[in-house]
Amino acid sequence: MSKQHSSPTMKDVAREAGVALGTVSKVINGIPVGESYRIRVEEAIQKLNYRINNYAKGLKSNKTFTIAVMVPNLISPYFCRLVSCINKSLVQHGYRMLLCATDYDPEQEQAYVIMAEQQKVDGIICLSYNPELKVSESIPFISIDRYFGSHIPCVASDNYGGGKLAAEKLAECGCKNLAFLKIGSRLTNEPSKRKDGFVNACESMNLPYTLKIVDDGTPYAAFENFLSEHIKEGKLEFDGIFCVTDSLAYQIINTLKYMNINVPEDVQVIGFDGIRQFGDLDFYCSTIVQPVEEIADVCVGMILNKEDSLPPSLICLPVTYAFGGTTKQ
């Protein structure tokens, strides 16, 4: 009898709005519905002063509709683009993103894994530089770029294919003597394969090549010295350079300009990542483009359907070449 005086339920909202219960649920969870439905549901929620009991809801569904996303930082444009695409994909599925820029801190990463175990989040998408990260097999966890073993699905660009493509493209543009420049983590991860693909292509084409690989933290002067050492009679020995990232390519191009070596006339340069100025303007350089949207979509699709299928342990998505003015085509 006193039903009208007790707290309104989701059913009451559906009745008031004249819509199905599922529609109310969608609106509450932020899943898109038709504009007119949304307005009716929101008006009914307001009229009845309906308030969702989240904790009861949490106990019942055991879901938080939240995915933790961990990246090393939000300074690198590649990580920003990745996070942006993951956010977009999650929102399309009615999920939210709990973002942590870990600053390469293993403790922060471990804390988020513990949160997932405690069901504060429904899963984790992680780009980790921490080989010690302890991940339980019982929680939905997708790794980007780092292969933890066959129990943890890993999604990455086809880095090997990208390295190969860079060498082949430089050869196609007429280069006869190549160099590969890398600064980065000494850990074996998917991006390490860029070198392997590059070397493989050079050897199958019988193209001479030189590698200059230094650890993270090495001063940039190491590359300036390397280039200087390879100038013979005022001319750089290499006519094609593949840089492990667009960021390194940017610095190398500036150094070459300072040394009065013309790009692309004297030496052609290809980077890796596909970064654009201000996120949406020109490419920094000719580059191997990582399929960031596809990586994001695959990660999100896999983490939301974890129970349905046993995913493959490593998914490598195809990269493409983009002209950015630092090669002849």
Added chain:
Amino acid sequence: MSKQHSSPTMKDVAREAGVALGTVSKVINGIPVGESYRIRVEEAIQKLNYRINNYAKGLKSNKTFTIAVMVPNLISPYFCRLVSCINKSLVQHGYRMLLCATDYDPEQEQAYVIMAEQQKVDGIICLSYNPELKVSESIPFISIDRYFGSHIPCVASDNYGGGKLAAEKLAECGCKNLAFLKIGSRLTNEPSKRKDGFVNACESMNLPYTLKIVDDGTPYAAFENFLSEHIKEGKLEFDGIFCVTDSLAYQIINTLKYMNINVPEDVQVIGFDGIRQFGDLDFYCSTIVQPVEEIADVCVGMILNKEDSLPPSLICLPVTYAFGGTTKQ
């Protein structure tokens, strides 16, 4: 008698670890404690197989230790830096960031406000382009760059002072005829004051100036045409240009290069934001730098201490000038 067989409590963990209850709480909530304490607590948690009852915890403390952060996108380097700094500041306070890139979508913004009302998050920090956004006074809400009225605290750079500084700096560098270029939202927000400060400084210095202001979505060609129209006898009439953002400055500098007008010899250019290539390398241009870290820290400090004080309705933080090669000093 059967105490040992029931679920372990936080007190049991504290006893096992030989630490204070507060230390256990800190470890669980990700608040930094001494390394040795953290290890002892984590070992005790593992040994006792302690699992936090989050929903009970939620009901009790009514806190989620989560702040929703809304920005229009994660493509613009300025928004990325802002989010990065807010994340860092939140983590230092033992909070987590629920990030939403709203893609300028009012519905998504409104959904997050509803979440805050339902206490799924402890507060919202929002950079909104939506003047219609309905915000209840009862939830902790901090706005960046958009002033909603004296009931909602707003934190921004001193945009007026920045516009003034740009004009003064160009004058100091010897410019005699200035232009201000802007593309952006027609809405009045804090960044609109960049123009007002610029105009004020030009008028007090008796420097001639021209404004070219177009709405968001206007093709960039509008600026190319504007520059072409102001070339007299092969020479640009302006010797100093202030662009509303570094992003616009980047495009303008490219256009000037294409027109064979030398920067900074023929015309000096100042942008606004303080964006660096790849987030941490060179400035794109000489620029007015927004104090992003300070903006983030003030927002986080205010939202976590909402109850303690009545904050001022608008806080403008000081900007600085940085040389980036597109001015003479």
